[in-house]
Amino acid sequence: MAADYDLKVWRVNVRTQTVTKEPVPASWERLGGRGLLARILLDEVEPTCEPLGQKSKLVFAPGLLVGHMLSASDRLSVGAKSPMSGGFRESNSGGSTGLHMTSMGIKALILEDRPTDPAFWTLYLSLQEVRWSRADDLVGVGVYETAPRLLAEYGNKVAISLLGPGGENQLGTAGIQNLDKERIPGRINARGGLGAVMGSKRLKAIVFNDAGGQKPPIKDPEGFKKAQKAYTQAVLAHPVSQTYRDYGTAANVLVCDALGALPTRNFSSGTFEQAESVSGEHMRDLLLKRGGESNTSHACMAGCTIRCSNIFGGDDGKTIVSPLEYETIGLLGPNLGIADLDVIGRMNWQINDIGLDTIDVGAALGVACDAGLMTWGDSARALELIDEIRRNTPVGRILGMGATMAGKVLGIERVPATKGIAMSAYDPRAIKGTGVTFATSTQGGDHTSGLTLRVKIDHRDPKGQVAASRTAQINIAGYDTLGACIMSGFGYATSPDAVRDLLNARYGWNMGDDALQVLGKETIRLEREFNRRAGFTKAHDRMPEWMTREALPPYNVVFDVPQDEMDNIFSDLD
């Protein structure tokens, strides 16, 4: 090794354009990813501040286990006070940014203040140099064109976090995109408006160059290797890993349809008559037949053995979009009455290119259908509306602000959202544990906060759902703090010592069997404290009223988990 691995907090003032490197405070050392974001926000951000204002901060933090090519565990967490929910927000993504940050010794990157001038900038960070460049020529340019232009300028080896026009326009659904192994900007910190926060900081892109960096040190290399092996074997052995490798997350289409939880026509039904044609099985057949650039099993991060991602190619063998995920299919497909994967893929590409969250945009389009701006199944109109978002017209802004705002402005009560965040493609009336997550999570309608789909439970029975959601929420908060993907749970669930052993070997800590739960609980505790200071109470942990009243076909279920049970889900943490 050249020099000692030097882990620091990098602090960027976007107004004065200064970057300082600070020692890591002791209370931040044992956290990473989502948990670290919660700690930093609580320590440094005024909870009642304007999310897009001068006092707001945007923080990037790789998880605790990032940097070792551990399968499904190199994720980047980005967080801020959400302009959508007004509360704590973390979104994580695969791609290469987390890995670069760790190699560069960046424990957390904190972006603060706000320029007085509206110009956009590209910030280049390396161990040797910090450079600010005007990004005038990139303003309004989609991510698929912006990324190669930046790669041409900064070299093919960099990692990039960048915005599309949606982030520049500070739309609530704007995310932050990152490059995958193939340097396609398809890995997105999608939810909660983090792209809008980055837009308010006037950064079009952050380029990370880890040249001269190094892998983080491992205290006990042998122990780490052993634990890694056990974990990797467990991941590979899990039957659902294989399912996702073959079909991607789109495997969930028919699962959710069977459960009556596939969001159809703005969550008015849980089953879609053409579910087969948007299924993972059909997608796999298509891709295998089409060949060319299509790929049924693609890794979003180097070293991942699950490879649940895909490259969705057209009849001509050329890529339509990569990846095409279940939640996107659900919200842009059945939720809009659209049954054609090619069309869904093209909508996905457009929304990605603008730099937005497909889930909240899809939900907003569903609301737009109920408001008469579009008829069910009219994908040409859907593409027109997406183009309105790109052109930043008033209609486009209504939709680009997401389902909650669209519902308010368009006067539609049937909005599938909690805490201002659209529900991902799991109707909570038919998968009630996930409904509990949507209601009680600090982050609103987000399955990645605690999906209960694979829990062995009667998903339509209100009993036991709070416990199922609690377990899922704590586990996932733990994974998000490790930098581990939700899929890593396939490994950790059947290799229960792995988290403990990996952390202890990596850091020389002495964590116990409950390492994952300790991290998860601490993360949720910090998030809840931030939200409380921001003005959240139990009154915000509510499902939309209409979902407690409108029965969902085909099983005619309403959401009926008792509110008082939900209100106490985390009372031990407060």
Added chain:
Amino acid sequence: MAADYDLKVWRVNVRTQTVTKEPVPASWERLGGRGLLARILLDEVEPTCEPLGQKSKLVFAPGLLVGHMLSASDRLSVGAKSPMSGGFRESNSGGSTGLHMTSMGIKALILEDRPTDPAFWTLYLSLQEVRWSRADDLVGVGVYETAPRLLAEYGNKVAISLLGPGGENQLGTAGIQNLDKERIPGRINARGGLGAVMGSKRLKAIVFNDAGGQKPPIKDPEGFKKAQKAYTQAVLAHPVSQTYRDYGTAANVLVCDALGALPTRNFSSGTFEQAESVSGEHMRDLLLKRGGESNTSHACMAGCTIRCSNIFGGDDGKTIVSPLEYETIGLLGPNLGIADLDVIGRMNWQINDIGLDTIDVGAALGVACDAGLMTWGDSARALELIDEIRRNTPVGRILGMGATMAGKVLGIERVPATKGIAMSAYDPRAIKGTGVTFATSTQGGDHTSGLTLRVKIDHRDPKGQVAASRTAQINIAGYDTLGACIMSGFGYATSPDAVRDLLNARYGWNMGDDALQVLGKETIRLEREFNRRAGFTKAHDRMPEWMTREALPPYNVVFDVPQDEMDNIFSDLD
């Protein structure tokens, strides 16, 4: 007298179209108007319910002193959970509805449930009959045409509370209009979206016919007469009564301009270079010169001696609008860079006809200017945008939802609003006590919750403002509970025994010298409790961040009343 005066709660189920008359619960007896609304909402409405949903209720309640032609004291309070703020909302208005309700013995009219069918109805209430009529022919019709049509059908003696198209479309700025003595629907329960709530109940109008009704009984007629006389003399003797009689509330234009608090170009300045041309003085000159239907001093309620209202006529002597008030002039005039009273009057008429709150629409137009949808001073464009609201287009809906929503959708941070409610025409940086009211009131940016303009204090000094606001808020909550106009304070302030004596004489109570404060504090206590259950905390009692940072010309003041002082303004009531 025919029968005994029979005071009841009338409960209307708008889905089943049934009306029941119930005894007044003991805990409601000593409240009226705003205080009674707070009690009813707390007793009957789930605080986390959807404001436009099935569980929401809309309540009409005249004040405690309504029914005796007491000057400035026949006001009607209407309340509900606000679709704008998500919290308690009361708006009161003059006109004849409160008087009719009292004559009919209606302590409170509670509208509940929600029809499943979208058709609109007219509800006719009299002592002899309840009648529901389809209002298909009135849908989309403005209030100025709807009112005479209903009068033709139900007779000239009825009182009417009605909606314009804005209320039908459930716009957040929609109010409920009432007839004045001349049967013009210019008295509006304007703020907080109560018209949207009535629209959700599918009522285009409620017609009250008090035929066969009677004046409420007075326990001690001599005592009442004596107290009434003292109060009336005090009102007449107050110098500001005379000012308002001569100039209307428009007298405040030059007062606020001098204080540097006249909202100009979306609250970017507190002084307007053409303030003279929109002043009360100029208006008076115009009206005296023009003659015809113009009237500089008009009473919005029978028996009022202040007569601060006016009829604003054009060059041709024909009415442009009635009344034209300071807050409307401020928000539609200087706030948009418009300096022509005739144009402001025409905008006012249009907004009234659609049935909206001029303050929040004016503030939304100011935000629209900052968003580039209109240039300052372009009144033709302003009228076009108002027409977009009437036509319920997407742009119209953005603006018709009010300034807060417009700011969010259009991406404008500089929104002059608290708790989702646009500030009325008193820039809180230059009248800081009113700023404290905007921040801490249960109802958001509303001067009628506690205006400190006439308090003898240095309005730009942060010291003493919390106390000034507290006093104003408690007094006004008391007046609103009596059914007394904010102007009645001119009388009550210099006739301190009047409230006690009037109440005790009217009801045979034994209230003390602090009668007004007792009512005011109880009202605020109930409202705060409702808001707390609805999810409000101190974190919501905040001024917009930009107002604490952006200095307001000409005195270059920011809002700097200490937050911790504001946080404790009502801690004794919680």
